[in-house]
Amino acid sequence: MxxxxxxxxxxxxxxxxxxxxxxxxxxxxxxxxxxxMSCIDDFTSKSLTTRESGCVSRCVQKHMALSQRLSERFQEHNAQMQQQQQQQLQSQLR
Amino acid sequence: MxxxxxxxxxxxxxxxxxxxxxxxxxxxxxxxxxxxMSCIDDFTSKSLTTRESGCVSRCVQKHMALSQRLSERFQEHNAQMQQQQQQQLQSQLR
Amino acid sequence: MxxxxxxxxxxxxxxxxxxxxxxxxxxxxxxxxxxxMSCIDDFTSKSLTTRESGCVSRCVQKHMALSQRLSERFQEHNAQMQQQQQQQLQSQLR
Amino acid sequence: MSFLGFGRPQQSSAEKIAAVEAEMRLLTEMANRLTKTCQKKCVPNDYREAELNKGESVCLDRCAAKFFDVHMKISEQLQQESQNRGGGSGLGF
Amino acid sequence: MSFLGFGRPQQSSAEKIAAVEAEMRLLTEMANRLTKTCQKKCVPNDYREAELNKGESVCLDRCAAKFFDVHMKISEQLQQESQNRGGGSGLGF
Amino acid sequence: MSFLGFGRPQQSSAEKIAAVEAEMRLLTEMANRLTKTCQKKCVPNDYREAELNKGESVCLDRCAAKFFDVHMKISEQLQQESQNRGGGSGLGF
Incomplete structure (x- = not known):
């Protein structure tokens, strides 16, 4: 900063x-x-079914894994962008 | 408060x-x-058809009924949550 | 103002x-x-294909054309609304 | 001369600015919704051409006209409803 | 007596107001999501009738109950996950 | 060293803070869009497994690379367009 x-x-x-x-x-x-939206489809009862409950739990885990992975790609990308901008600036200052 | x-x-x-x-x-x-999105599908003219106009009116009424109903369920749920929190707190203070 | x-x-x-x-x-x-969402569908490689790249470019151009056109309709509509309000006000003041 | 009653006398500076801001935000919001909605209704997602063709252009104009009508219609219906109930927005929450 | 810990002692005015505001915003947000989600699940988009029929009403009640359960379940799972990792939200960004 | 020109000399405190905030907001927004978009493109909604499989992981990496490219491409196209018209955002409203 x-x-x-x-x-x-x-x-x-x-x-x-x-x-x-x-x-x-x-x-x-x-x-x-x-x-x-992805997991809940049975409205014949007001309690979650075993299938729904498992689906929600896997959905959360998978979402965390994917957002973790994309976050890494995003940070790599930003680091690369910053490096390019710095090199550009330095070549302009020369 | x-x-x-x-x-x-x-x-x-x-x-x-x-x-x-x-x-x-x-x-x-x-x-x-x-x-x-639900009611307007005819773009052969720029005036609303009778069918479209009726559909919009029913859509609004139905939306109000459903958000009213869900609002009641939501308030019941919140009241229940608050009661549970209070009971938990009281049993901790005992 | x-x-x-x-x-x-x-x-x-x-x-x-x-x-x-x-x-x-x-x-x-x-x-x-x-x-x-509209143009990218091929995830067998990490580089944009020629088709994807062309599609994105046309998508942007078309989007600009359509938002320009709708913006004109919107401004016409607002001008008309304001005129109606003014006429209403004037007839009330008479 | 305003949807939100901007121009009423005896408002403070802050109130006047807030009213103009709210009205502009409302108009921008409406313009964005219009674009998104009529794009979905009139323009296919395959983007084979960069220009709007005649059919798409006419569809957009009609879509806009219908959008303003639906906006007005729903606005009146909610006001009506709200008067019948004696206040409240009628939107539930 | 609050999800966000409103009522803790020794908060400044601004902090207390911010906490109440945040909680209300959270509840409103949740109410809006509930409406949008259960409308999609229970009410068809053709609007042939203006009233909710019996089937739709029952579906909405069950949908709301399941929505609160899923909300709670995911909240607990994230807390669990966050404790296992020793902090962090677990939401990635 | 910034998309939004943070680091320009002679800004007031408030301006500098606003610039950093705007940039962070922009990055967060972009990260959220990336997640939402690539999830839709690469991960089916049935959630039969809790882990990302090999195919999904590779798809996410490629999707991210393409997303950054499209982002850059559109950004350049809008700048080009805006120069051709002599100012204006080119986004219509």
Whole structure:
């Protein structure tokens, strides 16, 4: 975070924390929606069937695995982008 | 709202009002979208057909009935959750 | 903007600018999503095929044409609404 | 001269700005919904051409006209409903 | 007495208000998702009738009950997962 | 060193914070879209297994690479378009 004073960094961190809470609830809601839509199809009773319950549990695990994997690809991509921008800047400064 | 002073309650109410306006417009937009997507299919003319017009009207009425019903289930659920939390707390304090 | 002082107008413009940046990124993300979902279907390689690449490019162009056209219809509609409101007001004041 | 009553007298600065902002947000939201909806209804997803053809263009114009009608119709229906019940948005939550 | 710990002592005004606001936002969000999801599961899109029929009503009630169960179940699973990993949300990003 | 020009000299505190925030929001948004899109493209909805299998994993990696390419491609196309028209976002509204 070059370019920010300590006070600015603190202010930013507080805002980021708030944002993360909001972000987390958004992702959580999306996950509930997605796994419900994918797994729940039996409305002859109000209790989850064994099949539905297992499906939801696997849906959550699979979602965590896939978002973990995509997160790694995303970070690699960002690191690469930053490197390219730095090289561009340096060649311009020469 | 135990735990809030009068000034805090007023501040909160003002924010809630703003939120409700925003919330209302979001629900309204969703309703327009949903009923349009469900009912409008004839693009040979720019006026609504009798069938489309009737479908939209029923779509709105049905949506209100279903969101009313789900709202009741939601409130029952929340009341139950709160009761459980209170009982848990009381048994911990004993 | 009748009814706003100069300072209020400036404040409003600053907020609008912020809103437009946010708005732009939202539209951009929607466009990426839509053209990706519509055009990308081959996951046997990690490079875009010629077909996919052409499809994305046409998707963007077509999207710009259609949102331009709908934007014109929208503005015509708003102008008409405002005119109606003004006429209504004037007939009430008579 | 406004959907949300902007222009009422004796509003504070903050209230006036908030009202204009809310109205602009509402219009933007409506424009985005219009685009998304009429794109789905009128333009196929295969993108074989970059230009809108005649049929698509006419469809978009009619779709827009119907969208404004449905918007107005539902808005009136909700107001009606809300008066019958004596207040409340009628949207449930 | 709150999902988000509202009512903890020694919070500032702003913190207390933010906590209540966050909780209300969360509940509203959940209510909206419930409506959208159970509408898709239980009510066909053709709108031949304006009233909910018996079958649709029963389906909505069961759908709501299952929705709360799934919500709770996933919430517990994420907490479990997060404890196993020693922190983090487990949602990836 | 930033998409949004963070790091330009002589910004006020509030501007610098807003710029960093905007950039983080943009990245989070992009990450969420990536997840949603590639999940739809690569992972079937029946959830018979809890683990990603080999085929799904490879598909996700390729999907991510293509997503970044499409993102970049569209970004360049819009910039091009906007220069041709002499300003404006080219997104219509």
């Amino acid at each position: 070059e370019g920010l004073t300590q006070a600015e960094t603190r202010e930013l961190e507080q805002r980021m924390q708030k944002r993360q809470v909001k972000e987390f609830f958004g992702l959580f809601s999306n996950l509930v929606d997605h796994c419900f | 135990e735990g809030l002073t009068q000034a805090e309650t007023r501040e909160l109410e003002q924010r809630m009002q703003k939120r409700q306006v925003k919330e209302f417009f979001g629900l309204f937009s969703n309703l327009v979208d949903h009923c349009f | 009748e009814g706003l002082t100069q300072a209020e107008t400036r404040e409003l413009e600053q907020r609008m600018q912020k809103r437009q940046v946010k708005e732009f990124f939202g539209l951009f993300s929607n466009l990426v999503d839509h053209c990706f």
